[in-house]
Amino acid sequence: MAALLSVQNVSKTFQRKFKALKDVSLEVGHGEFVALLGPSGCGKTTLLATLAGFLQPDIGSVFIEGQNVTHLPPHKRTLNTVFQSYALFPHMTVLDNVAYGPLRSGARKTEARARAHESLEMVGLDHLADRYPAQMSGGQRQRVALARAIVNRPKLLLLDEPLSALDLKLRKRMQLELKALQEKLAISFVFVTHDQEEAMAMADRIVVMNQGVIEQIGTGDEIYKKPSTRFVADFIGDANLLECERDGHLWRLQCCGLPAGKLNHQAQPDGATATNSVVAMVRPEDISLSRTRLSEQHEALTATVVDLISIGSYTTVYLNLNDTRIEARRLGANDLALKRGDTVYLGLPMQYIHLVGA
Ligand code: ATP
Numbered sequence: 001m002a003a004l005l006s007v008q009n010v011s012k013t014f015q016r017k018f019k020a021l022k023d024v025s026l027e028v029g030h031g032e033f034v035a036l037l038g039p040s041g042c043g044k045t046t047l048l049a050t051l052a053g054f055l056q057p058d059i060g061s062v063f064i065e066g067q068n069v070t071h072l073p074p075h076k077r078t079l080n081t082v083f084q085s086y087a088l089f090p091h092m093t094v095l096d097n098v099a100y101g102p103l104r105s106g107a108r109k110t111e112a113r114a115r116a117h118e119s120l121e122m123v124g125l126d127h128l129a130d131r132y133p134a135q136m137s138g139g140q141r142q143r144v145a146l147a148r149a150i151v152n153r154p155k156l157l158l159l160d161e162p163l164s165a166l167d168l169k170l171r172k173r174m175q176l177e178l179k180a181l182q183e184k185l186a187i188s189f190v191f192v193t194h195d196q197e198e199a200m201a202m203a204d205r206i207v208v209m210n211q212g213v214i215e216q217i218g219t220g221d222e223i224y225k226k227p228s229t230r231f232v233a234d235f236i237g238d239a240n241l242l243e244c245e246r247d248g249h250l251w252r253l254q255c256c257g258l259p260a261g262k263l264n265h266q267a268q269p270d271g272a273t274a275t276n277s278v279v280a281m282v283r284p285e286d287i288s289l290s291r292t293r294l295s296e297q298h299e300a301l302t303a304t305v306v307d308l309i310s311i312g313s314y315t316t317v318y319l320n321l322n323d324t325r326i327e328a329r330r331l332g333a334n335d336l337a338l339k340r341g342d343t344v345y346l347g348l349p350m351q352y353i354h355l356v357g358a
Contacts, residue, residue, distance in 0.1 A: 002065070002066055003027035003028060003030075003063075004028055004029060004030045004064065004065060004156060005026075005027065005028040005051065005062070005064055005156055005188065006026075006028075006063040007025055007026040007027070007047075007051070007060070007061075007063075008025055008060055008061045008062075009023050009024070009059065009061070010024045010025070010047070010050060010057040010061070011024070011058050011059050012043075012046055012050060012055060012057050012058055013058050019212050020043045020212050021043050021046055021047055021050070021212050022211075022212040022213050023060070023213070024212075024214055025060075025214070026207060026214065028156070028190060029188065030155075030188060031183075031186040031188055032189075032204050032205065033179065033188070033202060033203050033204045033205075034188075034189065034190050034191070034203055034204065034205050034207060035190075035191045035192075035193055035199035035202065035207065036048065036190065036191070036207050036209060037193055037194065037195075037199040037207065037208050038194065038208060038215075039210070040194060042209040042210050042211060042212065043209055043212045044194070045192060046212075047209070048081075048158050048160055048190065051079070051156075051190060052074050052077070052079065052158050053073055053074035053076075053077050054074060056071065057070065064078060064079065064155065064156065065155070078154055079156040079157065079158060080149040080154040080157055081149070081157075081158045081159070082142075082146060082149045082157065082158070082160070082162045083145070083162070084160055084164055084165060085165075086141045086145040087145065088133040088141060088144055088145060088148070089133075090132065090133055092132070093130050093132055094125065094128055094129050094131050094132070094133065094144050095113065095116050095117070095120070095129040095130065096116075097133070098116035098119050098120055098144065098148045099112040099113050099115070099151075100148070101148060101151045101152045102115050102151055116129075116147070116151060117129065118151075119147040119148070119151040120144075122181060122184070122185075123143040123144070123146050123177075124143065124177075125140060125143050125144060125147065138165055138166055139166055139173075142162055142163065142166065142174065145162070146162075146181070150181075150185060150187065153185075153187070154187060155187065155188065156188045156189075156190065157182075157187050157188070157189050157190075158189075158190050158192075159189060159190070159191045159192065160192045161192055161193055161194070162191075163175065163198065164193075164195075172201075175198060175201050176201075178202065179202045182202075191203065196235075196236055196237070199220070200220040200224075203220065204219065205217060205218060206218065206220055206223055208231075208236070210231050210235070215228070215229045215231050215232050216229060216232045223236050224236055225354065226354055227239075227281060227354070228356070229357070230279055230356050230357070232356075233279070233281040233356050237283065238327060238329075239281050239282070239283060239284075240281065240282045240283075240284065240327055241280070241281055241356075242254070242255055242260070242279060242280045242281075242326075243255070243277065244260050244277065244278045244355065247259075251278050251280070251355060253280055254324075255321050255326075256301050256321060256322060256348075258301075258348065259350075260280040260350075260353050277357075278355050278356065278357055279355070279356055280353045280354070280355055280356075281353070281354045281355075281356055282349075282352060282354075284316065284328050284329035285331075286349055286352035287326065287327075287328040287329075287346060287348060287349075288328075288346070288347035289317060289328050289330065289336060289344045289345070289347075290336070290344065290345045291336055291344060291345070301321060301345070301347075301348070302343050302344070302346070303319035303321040303343070303344055303346045304320045304341065305318070305319060305339065305340055305341060305342045305343075306318045306319060306320050306325070306340065307340060308334060308340070310333060310334050313331070313332070314329050314330060314331050314332065315330045315332070315333060316328070316329050317329070317338060317344075319344070319346060321346060326346065328346065
């Protein structure tokens with residue numbers, strides 16, 4: 001089946017010289033939840049506004065169900081947008097806010113109200129239909145905004161950081177609600193966030209952006225375990241990025257000389273070229289620590305504890321390995337009773353080392 005949304009080679013320049021989007025291509029399937037994730041200023045909102053029709057790309061095209069909508073205004077696209085600011089009409093009741101969409105698209109008043117009630121029911125707010133937005137909490141207002149966005153059953157919903165104004169607990173609850181609602185409605189979602197946990201918690205696929213380009217598209221698991229660029233390795237979760245040097249067909253870790261992975265010329269790490277360097281990514285939780293040398297730990301190395309932070313659910317240990325800083329993480333409390341200056345054996349599991357072109 002053709003993709004619901006297809007973005008092809010879109011570029012967008014502001015003020016004639018600032019390239020906010022550089023040759024961006026992306027497909028979103030029917031009923032798929034895709035998150036646009038990246039640091040502030042990477043172009044997420046610009047891309048969303050281009051999909052919505054609020055911005056025109058300089059070059060490139062946007063297709064929805066095979067139709068080229070690049071030059072169609074927002075209201076002629078079969079999509080809707082939810083903004084961080086809710087954008088509700090303050091002088092209208094919740095019901096009227098939600099019924100506004102169907103009324104504008106020609107529904108009769110009774111039908112528009114029935115559909116508004118149905119949408120409010122879906123977000124669990126029908127009992128507050130007669131209230132005004134000012135009489136509701138932030139989370140409730142965001143649900144009204146959602147009800148309003150889905151009332152006309154768009155094929156695609158664009159969401160621009162819709163949960164960022166909510167406190168952490170409410171935000172986590174809304175993430176679950178939003179995901180459940182998306183699955184129930186089978187509407188495709190494109191969701192902008194700069195919060196990687198939020199993206200991981202909700203999205204089927206994550207689009208990682210940086211400085212106007214897409215660095216990687218993949219499931220949360222893929223971008224976490226197999227980042228294809230140094231930026232993604234560094235941006236997603238915590239990572240040790242260890243410089244490597246080439247030794248024949250091997251890449252060796254500069255900090256300890258161990259082979260970081262066997263590679264021939266057909267199996268280069270993503271992004272590696274003949275000339276550039278390669279880094280080995282190791283997640284802190286994949287590094288093992290012990291007070292004594294375990295015989296099966298062939299590659300065991302000794303490192304010095306530089307610092308420790310224990311936050312109850314896990315303990316992060318910062319180590320010095322031949323002048324390279326390494327971060328290791330242990331579940332739970334500081335069970336090895338480590339303290340600054342201690343020497344520990346450190347196990348670098350080769351199977352968890354992922355090489356990335358730097
Ligand atoms: P944030 O997470 O902070 O919202 P973002 O990833 O959504 O960031 P965009 O809002 O898409 O980033 O902006 C991308 C870049 O384009 C930024 O450097 C921004 O300053 C620039 N930009 C956005 N809109 C305009 C504009 N109208 N004129 C000039 N530059 C703009």
